[in-house]
Amino acid sequence: xxxxxxxxxxxxxxxxxxxxxxxxxxxxxxxxxxxxxxxxxxxxxxxxxxxxxxxxxxxxxxxxxxxxxxxxxxxxxxxxxxxxxxxxxxxxxxxxxxxxxxxxxxxxxxxxxxxxxxxxxxxxxxxxxxxxxxxxxxxxxxxxxxxxxxxxxxxxxxxxxxxxxxxxxxxxxxxxxxxxxxxxxxxxxxxxxxxxxxxxxxxxxxxxxxxxxxxxxxxxxxxxxxxxxxxxxxxxxxxxxxxxxxxxxxxxxxxxxxxxxxxxxxxxxxxxxxxxxxxxxxxxxxxxxxxxxxxxxxxxxxxxxxxxxxxxxxxxxxxxxxxxxxxxxxxxxxxxxxxxxxxxxxxxxxxxxxxxxxxxxxxxxxxxxxxxxxxxxxxxxxxxxxxxxxxxxxxxxxxxxxxxxxxxxxxxxxxxxxxxxxxxxxxxxxxxxxxxxxxxxxxxxxxxxxxxxxxxxxxxxxxxxxxxxxxxxxxxxxxxxxxxxxxxxxxxxxxxxxxxxxxxxxxxxxxxxxxxxxxxxxxxxxxxxxxxxxxxxxxxxxxxxxxxxxxxxxxxxxxxxxxxxxxxxxxxxxxxxxxxxxxxxxxxxxxxxxxxxxxxxxxxxxxxxxxxxxxxxxxxxxxxxxxxxxxxxxxxxxxxxxxxxxxxxxxxxxxxxxxxxxxxxxxxxxxxxxxxxxxxxxxxxxxxxxxxxxxxxxxxxxxxxxxxxxxxxxxxxxxxxxxxxxxxxxxxxxxxxxxxxxxxxxxxxxx
Amino acid sequence: xxxxxxxxxxxxxxxxxxxxxxxxxxxxxxxxxxxxxxxxxxxxxxxxxxxxxxxxxxxxxxxxxxxxxxxxxxxxxxxxxxxxxxxxxxxxxxxxxxxxxxxxxxxxxxxxxxxxxxxxxxxxxxxxxxxxxxxxxxxxxxxxxxxxxxxxxxxx
Ligand code: FES
Ligand code: FES
Numbered sequence: 001x002x003x004x005x006x007x008x009x010x011x012x013x014x015x016x017x018x019x020x021x022x023x024x025x026x027x028x029x030x031x032x033x034x035x036x037x038x039x040x041x042x043x044x045x046x047x048x049x050x051x052x053x054x055x056x057x058x059x060x061x062x063x064x065x066x067x068x069x070x071x072x073x074x075x076x077x078x079x080x081x082x083x084x085x086x087x088x089x090x091x092x093x094x095x096x097x098x099x100x101x102x103x104x105x106x107x108x109x110x111x112x113x114x115x116x117x118x119x120x121x122x123x124x125x126x127x128x129x130x131x132x133x134x135x136x137x138x139x140x141x142x143x144x145x146x147x148x149x150x151x152x153x154x155x156x157x158x159x160x161x162x163x164x165x166x167x168x169x170x171x172x173x174x175x176x177x178x179x180x181x182x183x184x185x186x187x188x189x190x191x192x193x194x195x196x197x198x199x200x201x202x203x204x205x206x207x208x209x210x211x212x213x214x215x216x217x218x219x220x221x222x223x224x225x226x227x228x229x230x231x232x233x234x235x236x237x238x239x240x241x242x243x244x245x246x247x248x249x250x251x252x253x254x255x256x257x258x259x260x261x262x263x264x265x266x267x268x269x270x271x272x273x274x275x276x277x278x279x280x281x282x283x284x285x286x287x288x289x290x291x292x293x294x295x296x297x298x299x300x301x302x303x304x305x306x307x308x309x310x311x312x313x314x315x316x317x318x319x320x321x322x323x324x325x326x327x328x329x330x331x332x333x334x335x336x337x338x339x340x341x342x343x344x345x346x347x348x349x350x351x352x353x354x355x356x357x358x359x360x361x362x363x364x365x366x367x368x369x370x371x372x373x374x375x376x377x378x379x380x381x382x383x384x385x386x387x388x389x390x391x392x393x394x395x396x397x398x399x400x401x402x403x404x405x406x407x408x409x410x411x412x413x414x415x416x417x418x419x420x421x422x423x424x425x426x427x428x429x430x431x432x433x434x435x436x437x438x439x440x441x442x443x444x445x446x447x448x449x450x451x452x453x454x455x456x457x458x459x460x461x462x463x464x465x466x467x468x469x470x471x472x473x474x475x476x477x478x479x480x481x482x483x484x485x486x487x488x489x490x491x492x493x494x495x496x497x498x499x500x501x502x503x504x505x506x507x508x509x510x511x512x513x514x515x516x517x518x519x520x521x522x523x524x525x526x527x528x529x530x531x532x533x534x535x536x537x538x539x540x541x542x543x544x545x546x547x548x549x550x551x552x553x554x555x556x557x558x559x560x561x562x563x564x565x566x567x568x569x570x571x572x573x574x575x576x577x578x579x580x581x582x583x584x585x586x587x588x589x590x591x592x593x594x595x596x597x598x599x600x601x602x603x604x605x606x607x608x609x610x611x612x613x614x615x616x617x618x619x620x621x622x623x624x625x626x627x628x629x630x631x632x633x634x635x636x637x638x639x640x641x642x643x644x645x646x647x648x649x650x651x652x653x654x655x656x657x658x659x660x661x662x663x664x665x666x667x668x669x670x671x672x673x674x675x676x677x678x679x680x681x682x683x684x685x686x687x688x689x690x691x692x693x694x695x696x697x698x699x700x701x702x703x704x705x706x707x708x709x710x711x712x713x714x715x716x717x718x719x720x721x722x723x724x725x726x727x728x729x730x731x732x733x734x735x736x737x738x739x740x741x742x743x744x745x746x747x748x749x750x751x
Numbered sequence: 752x753x754x755x756x757x758x759x760x761x762x763x764x765x766x767x768x769x770x771x772x773x774x775x776x777x778x779x780x781x782x783x784x785x786x787x788x789x790x791x792x793x794x795x796x797x798x799x800x801x802x803x804x805x806x807x808x809x810x811x812x813x814x815x816x817x818x819x820x821x822x823x824x825x826x827x828x829x830x831x832x833x834x835x836x837x838x839x840x841x842x843x844x845x846x847x848x849x850x851x852x853x854x855x856x857x858x859x860x861x862x863x864x865x866x867x868x869x870x871x872x873x874x875x876x877x878x879x880x881x882x883x884x885x886x887x888x889x890x891x892x893x894x895x896x897x898x899x900x901x902x903x904x905x906x907x
Contacts, residue, residue: 011872051764067810070844070847071847072845072847072848072884073846074846094810127902191844202840202843203840203843203845205845205848206839206840206843206845207831207836207840209845209848209851210831210836210839210840210851210855211784211824211825211827211828211831211836212782212784212785212823212824212825212852213784213825214848215783216786218783218786218787218848219783220877221778221781221783226780252767253766254764254765259752271771281766281770281774281778281779282774282778282787283770283771283774283775283778284767285768286790353883353885354847354883355786355794355796355847355849355850355881356786356787356788356847356849356885357787374878384800386848402847402848402849403847404847404849404850405849405883405884406847407883433787435790436789436790436791436794437786539879594798598832609766658843658846658889661885661886661888661889661906662846662884662885662886663885664883664885665882665885665887666885678879687790687791687793688788688791688794688881689791689793693883694883694887695878695880695887696873696874696877696878696880696882696887696890696891697874697878697885698887699885699888699889699891700888721896733756
């Protein structure tokens with residue numbers, strides 16, 4: 001199959017209203033088959049359909065389609081950097097075009113930290129093919145050998161004569177040429193990069209954001225549009241018994257009250273049901289909803305109470321249903337050990353709280369849905385709307401707005417379907433907005449977890465046994481009713497425990513879900529790594545050795561780990577171990593780097609402590625050192641965070657640093673503040689007053705260093721999160737002698 | 752009917768006077784640069800200036816706003832070149848950007864009150880603005896930079 005196709009005269013031009021005298025290239029994509037389902041969301045495409053388009057037009061503008069969603073990670077800057085560099089475009093002469101939801105792009109699921117990881121190569125090939133055709137066209141015009149030409153600042157230069165032709169002037173000739181074969185493509189040498197790897201590239205949307213000119217999901221405005229908020233079931237699966245809308249309809253501005261279809265579990269990406277209030281503005285809709293009187297049927301999930309559930313999880317850890325990794329004989333090694341250490345860790349249920357809650361606008365007309373939404377997954381939005389509203393996917397146009405944060409919440413298009421249902425029923429454009437309370441009370445939650453760890457230390461002070469039992473409700477329950485054992489989550493920091501220990505056992509207990517469980521930035525790496533990296537530190541103390549030395553020592557020899565050798569099914573984020581090995585040398589390198597940045601081992605002011613943790617996730621390696629202090633009132637403050645990251649080749653170092661800074665804050669929020677609890681199946685928290693996140697006074701100074709690497713690019717958006725919570729708790733131990741094993745720390749009164 | 756003065760322009764508002772300014776701006780008058788984040792005065796995403804003071808527009812009824820000057824992010828400068836807006840761009844502060852209208856409006860109000868704030872001043876003035884993306888460190892740096900830029904502008 002041809003890897004790149006010339007699609008100059010196809011629908012692309014029509015769709016974007018671009019000139020027809022243009023050179024347009026499409027790229028083929030890697031197959032998405034190997035991505036773990038839970039992480040991939042609904043992967044609707046395993047085909048080699050074109051993914052990204054580059055268009056050069058006669059007016060000398062290089063248009064670059066960004067087919068991934070921008071949610072703060074900077075992808076609307078990073079993708080254009082890759083393509084523009086390879087084609088040789090002047091950064092001032094590019095146009096960034098947001099791709100519609102369309103399977104021709106391959107996967108658009110902007111999750112799993114893989115936009116650059118998966119598309120770096122195809123994007124470069126797209127740029128290179130376009131450049132080579134432009135060079136060919138110029139060489140033919142000049143009657144010189146193509147090797148005497150190069151691309152620079154949106155021109156082709158004849159190096160011997162200094163003659164110059166703009167890209168735009170070559171469009172017509174270039175578009176008549178045949179595409180170079182993939183094997184003939186000449187990619188730029190790393191030393192010639194002028195955008196990739198550079199830190200001085202301004203954000204594509206920076207000025208618009210600073211002046212309030214951007215459009216997020218909440219900001220979409222259509223003619224005659226109506227505004228909707230929905231009263232959703234307080235308990236998952238509760239159906240509407242009856243409702244009285246008289247008072248709601250009496251509110252000025254309320255137009256209509258509409259019952260939504262009930263949810264039948266599994267929840268999938270279906271709307272939750274409930275009653276919608278449609279009004280001529282958001283305020284009237286909110287007031288109308290307050291005035292609704294709804295009676296709900298009971299749901300079996302009303303049995304969900306956090307305190308009891310925690311006990312049940314702890315018991316489940318003692319009766320694991322399935323062993324997921326086993327090496328040697330842990331039971332015997334624990335019997336033989338001179339010292340046995342045990343510890344239990346708890347991380348509560350969490351929610352994303354992106355600053356922009358979910359919002360979608362749908363306009364149903366002539367059998368077609370035109371939709372604008374802050375979605376991470378335009379194709380699963382398209383597919384789910386098509387399925388539930390019984391139309392062909394081609395009749396569902398998903399326009400991706402900017403996302404006011406996503407963190408995994410906006411990978412689930414339930415809110416998009418709500419807008420589609422209402423627009424079809426009411427025959428007007430409808431914008432559905434989730435209030436903050438809706439987002440907190442009716443989310444796709446990060447699973448609550450209980451973990452029990454046990455280790456044996458022998459007479460030579462070596463750790464010889466490692467046993468890790470986990471109970472947490474699975475993401476699978478959202479897709480298959482009653483699922484109570486984790487699946488893909490096990491590859492997120494559980495079975496990939498990298499320390500070199502002779503006897504290892506990882507096992508999971510049952511945990512039935514009572515809310516929709518989803519994935520949240522770095523997913524179960526958060527809790528697994530909190531437990532593992534805290535426990536490793538406890539082992540350092542038991543052994544009486546330095547925390548950092550212990551990490552290096554326990555990683556063992558430099559090697560590439562294949563967990564299959566230890567009877568574990570490890571998915572490696574959908575990548576092969578050949579391309580993305582689990583490399584202990586790289587783990588040690590980030591530990592050494594972060595330690596050096598923090599001056600590990602220096603003497604500290606009284607009440608201060610350093611803590612360290614390292615984790616590989618999304619095929620990138622991050623180590624961090626944290627400095628905390630305790631004041632005389634027993635309150636803890638995080639002063640500095642030093643992060644060393646090895647994410648392979650760094651495409652956009654500036655955005656890598658900002659993602660690490662953001663990850664530190666995201667993790668700090670869950671370490672100190674955030675917790676959801678359920679009572680009789682109802683989530684008790686509402687808004688930022690009772691579901692707290694870090695504020696500016698909590699923010700440490702985060703120092704980031706990126707390890708220079710030519711390895712293929714790895715993930716960036718998520719890998720910064722997992723090591724922070726354990727590093728903080730390890731630092732607190734070193735500062736105070738107190739070991740905290742449950743999050744959030746505010747319950748200990750230390751913030 | 753209430754006359755609202757927004758960014759120097761007068762608008763006649765004849766809807767529910769209890770409507771918070773946030774929704775009047777966004778839904779009725781189509782100034783969507785001001786954002787919803789919590790609706791309860793907890794996050795600062797909706798911050799605008801009322802007679803130069805930073806105000807959470809989500810908890811400010813329109814009826815209280817006759818005869819005052821309201822400034823939103825769209826009205827901060829004609830060219831997007833207010834020193835705070837410039838500093839924000841110079842340091843690539845934003846991630847998703849959603850909280851940033853509110854951050855910028857709070858920062859401008861701080862600098863008008865205290866042209867040379869220290870870190871503590873900044874933490875106090877900005878503590879009502881949540882950034883879930885975690886841009887706090889750069890917000891702090893950018894406020895310092897904006898203070899310098901503003902001094903340069905005045906000095907020159
Ligand atoms: S929306 Fe007004 S403070 Fe949050
Ligand atoms: S930049 Fe995303 S919430 Fe602040």
